[in-house]
Amino acid sequence: MANETLTNINSYLSFNLGEEEFATHVSKVLNILERTEITEVPRSPDYMKGVINLRGTVLPVIDTRIKFGMTPTEYTTNTCIVVMEVEMEGDTVHVGALVDSVQAVLELEDSQIQPPPSIGSKYKSEFIYGMAKNNEKFIMLLNMEKVFSSDEIVSIKEKTNEGENEIDKTITKE
């Protein structure tokens, strides 16, 4: 019941990654945390920043910038962790997403949302399900399920594995 109400409303949380503004539906957002100390997990993909203690549970944190092909997050006072609830292989999991800053909660009608540009985007466009214009600026609406989907992790992980192999090879050469 509560969920229905949540999905029916048209509120979106907007945040910045670099200069660009993104937004995600509020029904996916559980919490916004200030950046705390992140415990890195050795030998994991770059975008998987590590884990934090969220009131007694261990929450994995993802560097959204790396995930979107940007440079790694540089920490400022505005850096936040947005705790989101996403579906992964049929299970609901909680994930923290590192963002440069959280902006506002926007009300967007469906009519305001346009389809994403098919080409020419420097971001992985499969993560974006729409664009909306706000104050003469385009906001990219993110599909969080896609962003954290397991396929995506596997594809990136494969890349990392290749990287590892390269390292192995270099060691061999020595």
Next chain:
Amino acid sequence: MDKFKNKFIEEATDNIKDLEDSLLLIENDISNKDLIEKIFRSMHSLKGGGAMFGFSHLSDFTHNLENLYHLIREGKKTINRRILDVTLASIDHMKVLLTVDNVSDKSIKLRHGDLIQQVLDIIEGTNDIGIDSGNKENLNQQNSIKSYYIYFEPEQDVFKDGTNPLFLIDELHTIGTCKAFAHLNKVPEYHKYDVTNCYTYWEIIISTEEDVNSISDVFIFIEDQCKLEINEIADFDIFTSTIIIEQISALSQERNDVGVSNIQEIIKRNSIFDNNLEEIEKAIARSGPLPSVKENVISSIRVSSSKLDQLMNLVSELVTTQARLTLFAEKSGDSELLSISENIQKLSRQLRDNAFDIVLIPIETMLTRFQRLVRDLSKELNKNVIFVAEGADTELDKTIIESLTDPLLHILRNCIDHGIESPETRKKLNKPEQGTIILKAFYSGANVHIQIHDDGAGIDINKIKEKAVQKGLIQNDTILNKKEILDIVFLPGFSTVENVTGVSGRGVGMDVVKRKLAEIRGEVELDTEINVGTTLTIKLPLTLSIIDGLLVKIDNKRYVLPLSVVDKIFVTEHQNVVNKYNNLIILDGDQIPFYYLREEFDLPEGTQESEQVVVVAYEDRKVGLVVDEVEGEYQAVLKTLGKIYKKQEMISGATILGDGTVALVLDTNKIINKFSQVNLNIKNKEI
């Protein structure tokens, strides 16, 4: 045996509860066939179980009831209120029967007989007795038993009419419980004795539901020829009190006439103690189960597993919070706070141990399934296999048991399908025709080992190697020892048996078993000898949620190593561990391979002068793990890293430290395994 008995009592209690529920439901829906079936089934299992575990009274009792419900099920009787009342009363009685070994207690005995009689009455009544008349009859039966004293002295010439007074006394026996005292003191001396005369007279005590009139009716034909006195002496059945009867008998032997007044006095004397007591017992027995029943039933309770999970979570959080408190108290240095925190530490440790104990269940719970599998499968495959379990009382965390069942079933299937040979082959090999599969469970430190041994064909190592080469899993010239070859069996896509049977070998093989076991931090090892058999050993952690750990620091980040694998800790110089080609270090005169964790974790090289080497047990070897600093012991509440990190094998979980930061728990076996493989690859490439 006691264990089984307790198990039965638990089950029976459930059964009785089901029975009760169904009965209460059926009251509103008399013709519901499903409910009748259910009642019948519950009774049947109670009867069967009762007989098996030595509760013969319960079994007999239930048998009776079952007969009644059999008639109902067949439609020969319909349920009415009387039947329900009697059944419910019987259920209460069953609860009592569960708690006593034999029916020696008088009140229970009384009630036992009473209820059996009532059930028999219902069964015998060919037609349904209406609700009202049934109840009335019931009422009469219970209340109308009275005891009478009869003085009967026939006239001397009573024989002349062909009357035999003994027949009259026999007739008395048919209307109630009866005891007759014959008095011979009027028999004359021999020379005056006339054989055609009757000199004997009787004093008779009778307890019956009939009234005075029906007693005197017995004597109706010789009313004029005898002296007859009938007195009511008690308004209950005096034969229930052996004391009274004994005293009356004794009195009758002492003197010629007992006399009604004497008997009444005896009854009065005894009834104050005995009969009143008996009445009370009777009342208690009728009014419901004895209080002792309740105490016994509650000795074990069933709790939903979600509640237990919640309890475990709370305990885990308490342990974490307590670590914070300890840290804070130590920092503040306040002695009072320190003593409080110490106390809480002690309490939470006890609570933790207690809570863990609750979620541990014996592996016995899965054995029935295994037994069944072995029986069915060996029949299907025409093999003669016996399954033996040892250490069935070994306890494991319930989540472990749950995830253990499927892998074990698979292993057993393998044993029967591929391991044990057919009886003919076994005969040829001079083995007993019956194959044996032994499941042995035992504790070993903080682990539980489960061994599955079969005395079958064993596995041909050369065959494994051949196949592995064929499948491209290993190079033809790779030299492997026996253990390494056997480990190939656990690789994905490996199966030694060529023909796929319906039982096992459909591709999902030992790799699945290994993976499933790895999910619960279990490890599996194989040992085999041709024609002698195969032994599969599974090592499991006792519990999944809290481990005793060793807190170490690497690059200012803290990690936890499971204390159970830690052997020794050494200090060594920095240059001993970096830039070493062979990764070997000499400690205590032994050469020990080591891994510099900073390097393996892709962290920058440390600058400190001394390093600490934690020597851990890895399979049957010792391996050193080099860390920056060892901080001390730590109770780590294990939390999973979540789905996102499921590919991260080296880390078995994370734990929250006293200061709120997260420390990762390292899985030493996986780490060493992974690193040694990497090194092996490098070496192979070099060659």
